[in-house]
Each structure stands twice: as C-alpha cells, then as structure tokens.
Amino acid sequence: xxxxxxxxxxxxxxxGEIAVRVIRACRDLGIPTVAVYSEADRTSLHVRYADEAxxxxxxxxxxxxxxxxxxxxxxKQTGADAIHPGYGFLSEKPDFSQACQDEGIIFIGPNxxxxxxxxxxxxxxxxxxxxGVPVVPGTEPGxxxxxxxxxxxxxxxxxxxKAVAGGGxxxxxxxxxxxxLPAALATARREAESAFGDGRVYLEKLVExxxxxxxxxxxxxxxxxxHLGERECSIQRRHQKLVEESPSIFVDPDxxxxxxxxxxxxxEAVGYINAGTIECLVDKDKNFYFLEMNTRLQxxxxxxxxxxxxxxxxxxxxxxxxxxxxxxxxxxxxxGWAIECRINAEDPYNNxxxxxxxxxxxxxxxGPGVRVDSGVYAGFEITPFYDSMIAKLICWGEDRxxxxxxxxxxxxxxxxMGVKHNIPxxxxxxxxxxxxxxxxxxxxxxxxFSMTNYEDVPSEEELETAAIAATLFAHRQRQLASQVVTRGxxxxxxxxxxGRWERMHR
Amino acid sequence: xKYVTTVNGKSYEIEIQxxxxxxxNGEKRSVDFRELAPSMYSILAENISHELTIEQRGDEIEVxxxxxxxSSQVLDERALLMAQRxxxxxxxSKEASVKCPMPGLIVLVPVEVGQSVTKGQxxxxxxxxxxxxxxxxxxxxxxxAIHVQPGQSVEQNKVLLTIS
Numbered sequence: 107x108x109x110x111x112x113x114x115x116x117x118x119x120x121x122g123e124i125a126v127r128v129i130r131a132c133r134d135l136g137i138p139t140v141a142v143y144s145e146a147d148r149t150s151l152h153v154r155y156a157d158e159a160x161x162x163x164x165x166x167x168x169x170x171x172x173x174x175x176x177x178x179x180x181x182k183q184t185g186a187d188a189i190h191p192g193y194g195f196l197s198e199k200p201d202f203s204q205a206c207q208d209e210g211i212i213f214i215g216p217n218x219x220x221x222x223x224x225x226x227x228x229x230x231x232x233x234x235x236x237x238g239v240p241v242v243p244g245t246e247p248g249x250x251x252x253x254x255x256x257x258x259x260x261x262x263x264x265x266x267x268k269a270v271a272g273g274g275x276x277x278x279x280x281x282x283x284x285x286x287l288p289a290a291l292a293t294a295r296r297e298a299e300s301a302f303g304d305g306r307v308y309l310e311k312l313v314e315x316x317x318x319x320x321x322x323x324x325x326x327x328x329x330x331x332x333h334l335g336e337r338e339c340s341i342q343r344r345h346q347k348l349v350e351e352s353p354s355i356f357v358d359p360d361x362x363x364x365x366x367x368x369x370x371x372x373x374e375a376v377g378y379i380n381a382g383t384i385e386c387l388v389d390k391d392k393n394f395y396f397l398e399m400n401t402r403l404q405x406x407x408x409x410x411x412x413x414x415x416x417x418x419x420x421x422x423x424x425x426x427x428x429x430x431x432x433x434x435x436x437x438x439x440x441x442g443w444a445i446e447c448r449i450n451a452e453d454p455y456n457n458x459x460x461x462x463x464x465x466x467x468x469x470x471x472x473g474p475g476v477r478v479d480s481g482v483y484a485g486f487e488i489t490p491f492y493d494s495m496i497a498k499l500i501c502w503g504e505d506r507x508x509x510x511x512x513x514x515x516x517x518x519x520x521x522x523m524g525v526k527h528n529i530p531x532x533x534x535x536x537x538x539x540x541x542x543x544x545x546x547x548x549x550x551x552x553x554x555f556s557m558t559n560y561e562d563v564p565s566e567e568e569l570e571t572a573a574i575a576a577t578l579f580a581h582r583q584r585q586l587a588s589q590v591v592t593r594g595x596x597x598x599x600x601x602x603x604x605g606r607w608e609r610m611h612r
Numbered sequence: 613x614k615y616v617t618t619v620n621g622k623s624y625e626i627e628i629q630x631x632x633x634x635x636x637n638g639e640k641r642s643v644d645f646r647e648l649a650p651s652m653y654s655i656l657a658e659n660i661s662h663e664l665t666i667e668q669r670g671d672e673i674e675v676x677x678x679x680x681x682x683s684s685q686v687l688d689e690r691a692l693l694m695a696q697r698x699x700x701x702x703x704x705s706k707e708a709s710v711k712c713p714m715p716g717l718i719v720l721v722p723v724e725v726g727q728s729v730t731k732g733q734x735x736x737x738x739x740x741x742x743x744x745x746x747x748x749x750x751x752x753x754x755x756x757a758i759h760v761q762p763g764q765s766v767e768q769n770k771v772l773l774t775i776s
Binding site for chain 1: 626653684715740
C-alpha cells in the first residue's frame, strides 16, 4: 500500500470557504486546481481562486455538489488526477471514494472501507468497542418508529435522535420525555431525508453536562497513526458548533494522553488512512465516550493548525501521494492557544434565523495572531441553497486569555454589512464570565446564555458619534440630490441662450 | 439645515450650517467627517477617532462602529413636519402578519384558520439553508388566513399567514 504516486492536478469537490482553503494549500504546493460550481455559484470565491472551473448543474446540492457522475466527468474533462472532497457534500460517502478509485483518480481522504465502517454509526460503535474504546449507550440504526419507541425506555431518557447519515446537527433532536419522541422522530427523519437523502435515525443516551471534545488524527500508508491533540467544541446551538478552541481548558496532560491513545486505537481499528477526527463526550468527572469518527477534514481544523504549526490539507495531500507524513509523534504539548468563531449569516437577535442577500461592505480583520478563512467578498450574494457559514475567524495567543482578547479586537474590526450575521453573538460570548472561566458544556448556549446578559450598553459618546455620522451622511446625500436638480439653472440649451443674448445686444 | 436623528430610541437635534459647522442639541461640536471609500468613513470628533461603515437601508441609515450596528432615522424639518401632521405613521394595526424572512420551502403549517395562537408559538416551518426554521407568531391572536401550503416554494417577504 505504500507505493508513491504523483498528483498533477486537484479537483476540489466543494464550495465556500473550505474550497478556498483547499485551493490555497494546492497553490502553496504548486499544484493546479479545478473548481466545480453550481448555477448559484458562478460568482463564488472558490471559482475565482481556482485555475479552472467546471459547471456541474442546478443550485440544489442533489443536482450538483452531490452528483458523483458530474464531479467525475469534470475531473476527466480537465485531466485532474486527484479529488479533495472538503467537508460535507460527498466527503463521507463511501460510494464516492470507491468511484474515484474505480476511475483511477486519487481520493484525498480515507479508503471507501474506512468511510463505510465509520459512517455507519452502529458498525463504528461495535468496531471501536471491540478495540476497547468506551461508547455511549444507544439503539441500532434504521429501526422503525414502533421499535424505537419500544426501546427508548431501556436506554433511559433523555435521549438524542440522530440521523444515520448525519453530520452538522442536521436531523438531530434532543428528547426529554417519551411523549415528545414521535414528533422528534418525524422532524429528524424529514430533515435527514432532505439533507442526506436518507431518513434513517437512531437513539443515543444524552450524557448530561457533557463537553464535546474531539481529537485530530493523522495516519499515513507507512503504518504511522498519531493524534494532534484535542479541540474543545462545546459551544454549540442545536448541535451546530459555533466556537472551537485548542487545547481545551478541561483537558489536563494525563487526560490528553489517555484520550489521545484511545483516539489512535479507534482509528487503527478501521485501518484508517489520512486525516480524521474522533469525537468524544466527556462528562463532569472526566469519563469519556467515543461518539463518532468524522472521516474527513473538520470545519474547525485551523485551531489545530495554529497550535501545532502543521498544515493539515498539505499533510492530506502528502499522505494521498503515498509519502510519509511530516509529523512523526503525537502532540502532547500544544503551542499557545487558538480559538475559532464561525461567522454565520444568521441573526442572533431573531432566533438565529438565516439571512440571505448581498454583502454590501466587507472588511476583514488582520494583524498578529489573526487568520480568516472566508468564502465571500463584498458584492457577493448569499443564496438560500447552502449552509449559512460564510467565514471562520481564528485567533491565536500565547495563552487562552490573549487569544480571547485578540478575538475581541478582531471581532471589532470585522465589518460585514448587507446581511445579518452572528458577530454580535461572538462579541457577547467573548465577554461572558462563564466562557472566560471555561465553565460551559454543550447546553451552555441554548440554556444559560442570552444575548442581553453580556451586551455592552453603548456609551453616550458612541451613540452621539453614530447620530452625527448618520446625519452628515444624510446631509451629503441630500446635497448631491439637489445638485442634480439645480445643474440646469438656465432652463434652455446654451445655444439658445447665446442666441438670445446676442439678439439682446444687437 | 436642521435634522432630528434617532438612534437606539434616543433623539438628537443636529444642525448643520452652510459653512459646515455643526451643533448637537444646541451645543457646538468640532467634527471632521471624511469619506474614505464607498460606505467607509472616518470621523474625528474632538480628536476622538472612529472608523465607520455607513449605508442607507430603506428608510434607515445603518452605522457600524467598533462592531456595534446602529440603525438610525434622519428626518429633516420638512419630513418632521409631515410626520407630525400624519400623527405617527406606524399605528397599532389590528392585523399582524408572518412574513417569509428568506426564500425557502414551506415544510409544515402546524396551525389552522380560526385557531388561537400565543406570541412565540410556532406557526410555520420553513426550510432554507439546509435548516428547518420555526417561524413564530409575533403576538397573541387568532389565525385569520394562511396563504401557503406545505411543499410550496416561497420568496422573501411573502406574507405567509395573518393573525388578527
């Protein structure tokens, strides 16, 4: 399995910020790139940054980004010999990894077998359990509603309904009482059906007061499997992560060593190759349970990159070429602290309702310790077809305190106008005592955080400045408008006017 | 020119003279206001420096200062007079409507015409951006009319449901 292969051109089977991120790594390596785009994405940033771009169909993901035949056609047409799937879309579809293999195209990710084993949540649990990894109690997947309702009491409420094909919080519902279960099953199935084309669901016991902590795994074809430390992802809403950090304030060196060893064992249990993530729940007493493995690059991979100095996308490509990966040892001591805020086009003052429309102004923060992975630009139109995440703001500091202060500064500098976005949420979160103290679990945002708790009251000076600026702005606009009307003060043409003037003086 | 500008519910009387000098509620302010790029402004007020992003959005002017967004209304004397004459344009209308906040697909309308609803109750489930969004009743009342049905695609700002 360790033959070396060359990669001449990479097709990125994704869109948005992650497509841009992958294209950047390719450009760093001097590898030409091919973007694919739907009707809604002709003007997207990933198309602008790629060397070539191929149209693949209608805006609905099922007609374009999820269509294996169209992606493979695009690769053949452009002579791309490798495909990077990004996250979401086809990244965790074993059929896709298999189809690439069949066509002789390198899939930059794990083999179809590991994706299938880990993608089937039940098979994954069984496999890692045999390798001595602790798991959360639950039902097997794909049961009918009657069976699930019958099994639920044996697991014990509260439970979570999860989509078999799930990810990103879609098709997930928390259920506290047996009465709520039927409705939750129906909603979860509907959401899963429309997001993944697969309505199968299963139940899992809800671990109360749990933190969501995950480990980054890298494995190459030379028999090396290592972890790159943890990411704390407990700041979430409706199972959508909003803020991630590395390391976790909750993890001490001993826990990191034990969880890291477990994560490596879990990955080795399926013969995993390339980058992947072991997601765990950790309870108050630092007991940890394997939740699932994500067999792809994670949205939040930059926080690991900033505390390890490793470019994960470049490592993915290196591993896919059959080379030895760069790092040789698991990470025991992260360098400094990194925090990521997901910038979503969602209104935090209105139940996080997604917002669409044109971005009229955009100013991205820069300076020491600040990284922005963005998929949008000023003038870009956000459409309702895809995820509402438009960018990620990642800040690094020597320690957690410095990272938080940098994040506050960068959020102040970040200007996005034209659509509603969640920067005010992040500003409030970075002011919250619970967040600063590290006292939070996965329910913190939904149950104990409110936008009004930590909102700074605007200072008198700032309000007056805003009023003065708005007035001067309106005043100038009015002056401009009146100039247009007054320009032709002589209400006739200059020729007529000269004619009259000459007659007058005759 | 005299203006009345309202920000966050607070009103300021701002007068701009022909020579560009400015008073706020009768007090003189020294202000240097520059346009740097489209929508981007710099203001120096008594040496205090702020970068601002300013855009007109409908009737309102949006001002972004240090990550805080303010929606403001600027009325000149004539507009103020008009507003006073019509006696406050936004009265308490008897009907409230639930408008579609973004284009999407109606998944479910869990209420019926004639049904009583309470403020905050879910009245429409809309799918957009791969998420199911619950649209809530803006106030207590009775569902007067439902203008959409499940499976229907809807445009932004379409009235989905009215409550009286």
